Amino acid sequence: MSEALRQKNSGVTAGRQPWWITAALGSCVIAISYGLARYAYGLFVPQFALSFRIDGTGLGILGAMSTLGYALGLLAAPRTSMWSARGTLIGVCGLASAGMLLMSVSPNVVVFGAGLLFAGGSAGLTSPGLAQLVSDTIRPAIREQVQTWANAGTGWGWAVSAFTPMLVFGWRGVWLCFAVLALGMMVVGILAFPRGRPERREESETGAPVRTGWRPGMTAMLVNSVLLGLTSAPYLNFSRQAVREAGLSMPMSVWFWFCMGAAGLAGGLAGKAAQRYGLARANVGIWMLWAACIGMLAFPRLGAVAALSSATLFGAAFMALSGLCILWGARLYPNLAARGVTFSYLGLAFGQTVGSAAAGVLADFTNFSVVFAVTGLVSLLSWYQLIEPFGPPPPEAVPGDQAALPASTDRDGTAV
Known part of the structure; x- marks a missing residue:
């Protein structure tokens, strides 16, 4: 049996990866951007209040900074994902790392708020970017499974962060570790995220423009x-x-x-x-x-x-x-x-x-x-x-909007 045939029978095509690897990578990005960069803030509110000597109103304003960043990320995501879904997810990890690093070394509440803004923005970019990557590289029959398994990454991000407020080296050390994890994931993403991108994304298969409104x-x-x-x-x-x-x-x-x-x-x-x-x-x-x-x-x-x-x-x-x-x-x-x-x-x-x-x-x-x-x-x-x-x-209910995938897909659902 030839090497190419062995790869096809195993569900892997040369230069590509099985669908579950894309799901696992997406899950890791979501765990970092949502589980750590966005939602772990609530675990450390008492420590933040003590460090910066702020009251409930100040904590509310800081929480709003994270939400503002999240909304800005969501608004930017369609354009960045159109340009490159893979690049968007790699950028998510870099933005989350930068935001959490700023938080960990912040000398005052203003710098801390800027870090929260960046961290929240990383979460806003994540889900649209991942959805576009899955649409670009996974065959329609299993896209929904891939997407929901990846989305579950928030859960294990929560689980990882649950006990961190009890660590002896304080919240700054914890958030520095979070930043390092995000930076490591950015490196993994550069090496491992699939590069699939359809030639047509704003046209239907008939050549007519897709309605974007x-x-x-x-x-x-x-x-x-x-x-x-x-x-x-x-x-x-x-x-x-x-x-x-x-x-x-x-x-x-x-x-x-x-x-x-x-x-x-x-x-x-x-x-x-x-x-x-x-x-x-x-x-x-x-x-x-x-x-x-x-x-x-x-x-x-x-x-x-x-x-x-x-x-x-x-x-x-x-x-x-x-x-x-x-x-x-x-x-x-x-x-x-x-x-x-x-x-x-x-x-x-x-x-x-x-x-x-x-x-x-x-x-x-x-x-x-x-x-x-x-x-x-x-x-x-x-x-x-x-x-x-x-x-x-x-599924596939909108006429003329079938997702533009490359010419064929392998048995595990990855575009080839």
């Missing part, structure tokens, strides 16, 4: 994304404080965060579920688990088993639902996946901004039990997706 189905997708942002923000911002007030110890609250991250890896199964049951049914089914795990925190006397179960369900559901947001956007824009994901994630960012503020106000007037009870009930609005006109489109 508003499309039918966009409103339903944005409602889903905003709803996810609204209902995830209270949990991400206040769940650890809520379980502490419910009687859990500090070490147990750290395990709470760890379970949330570790379970996020199960979110990679969402792509398979969407293929088997349809995106609408899979989405609504996961939303029901989501509503249940949030509602569990509404009980004022929450035991350790119930708290850890809630965190586990939340982590898996959040990774799954955010992954399905990506699939929904990519289905609306098969040729321009980065654009569809940008629209979807802008809705998510808007929802998280509003949801965080609303949850804080509600908690001031009532308590966390009421916050999580209301949030769980709001999650039930997701049933609207089962009404056909308001649900996500089936």
